[in-house]
Amino acid sequence: MHIIVTGGAGAIGRHAVHELLSAGHSVTTIDLREPPQCMSGEQFIEGDLTIQSEALRVIRDADVVVHLAAIPNPDSDPPERVLSVNTVSTYNVAEAVRRNGIRRLVYGCSESSSGFGIHYVNIKPQYLPIDETHPVCPHETYSLSKRFGEEIAVWYAQAYGFEAVALRYAWVWLPRDAAGIQALVERHRAGNWQVGSWFGAYIAPQDVAQAVRQACDVPLGCGRLEAFYLTAESTFYPVPTLEVLTAIFGELPEVRDADYFVSNPYATPFDTRKARNMLGFRPAYDWRHYEEWVYATPK
Incomplete structure (x- = not known):
């Protein structure tokens, strides 16, 4: 297949491009800047996806579009810019997909679109584990932009009959964040840790890339979107997940599927069985071996 990857020059994008090329697909990267070194078989096109004419020009002649381009957090830019750039670019990508007859859109969403990832208010889940049908409550600029993007993909798939996938991945541990994460890991290993408001879910970019490849290949019906939560197998905490959630909220949310936590007491509260x-x-990377994978750069 020929696959377009928006944001392919970014940290997650480089892993996704490498994974797709390794699987035998042809890949075109679209980004605001060219990657330091294109991989063998990769083509690059510069394009600003916030401009619809640009999106229509560069997103064409492909089987699948993987849309990873985004401002990746609420803190690096003014909040109104995060919301507008992420939402408008996703709208323009969806327009290009439908106008140019592309079969599938794979959208790089986030667990934050649920309201339980990046958040300013601790919202107790209605039940555990949190699956793809659990009600959502995004309430800050990044999580709202990701949720709006998924809704655009849902409605466009229904209206125009293409296939869509939303990958709701957890906090992706990337080289640019390595110093802070390393300090977190070292405190954890020394036993100097405490439960905050974070649920402990994270994921390696290599595992996100695995899911991107799978989302391009999986058989799907037209006219609908399939969403998937993606995290590492277990949380970052050394105590069982139900204890973590009790510590955060003062009481345990309803557990609808106790077997989920019996098989792995440290399982992420985000249910990844649909993706499985x-x-x-099959997530392959764990924080205990963090140094072995966080600095890996695909070439």
Whole structure:
């Protein structure tokens, strides 16, 4: 297949491009800047996806579009810019997909779109584990932009009959954040840790890339979107997940599927079984071996 990856010059994008090329696909990267070194078989096109004419020009002649381009957090830019850039670019990508007859859109969403990732208010889950049908409550600029993007993909897939996938991945541990994460890991290893408001979910970019490849390949019906939560197998905490959630909220949310936590007491509160069953997703990376994978750069 020929696959377009928006944001392919970014940290997650480089891993996704490498994974897709390794699987035998042809890949075109679209970004505001060219990657330091294009991989063998990768093509690059410069394009600003916040401009619709640019999106229509560069997103064409492909089987699948993987849309990863985004401002990746609420803190690096003014909040109104985060919301507008992420939402408008996703709208323009969806327009290009439908106008140019592309079969599938794979949207790089976020667990934050649920309201439980990046958040300013601690919202107690209605039940555990949190699956893709759990009600959402995004309430800051980044999580809102990701949620709006998923809704655009849902409605466009229904209206125009293309296939869509939303990958709701957890906090992706990237080289640019390595110093802060390393300090977190070292405190954790020394036993100097405490439960905050974070649920402890994270993921390696290599595992996100695995899911991107699977989302491009999995058989789907037209006219609908399939969403998937993606995290590492277990949380970052050394105590069982139900204890973590009790510590955060003062009481345990309803546990609808106790077997989920019996098989792995440290399992992420985000239910990844749909990704496991439909995509074949198997996260391979864990914080205990963080140094072995966080600095890996695909070439």
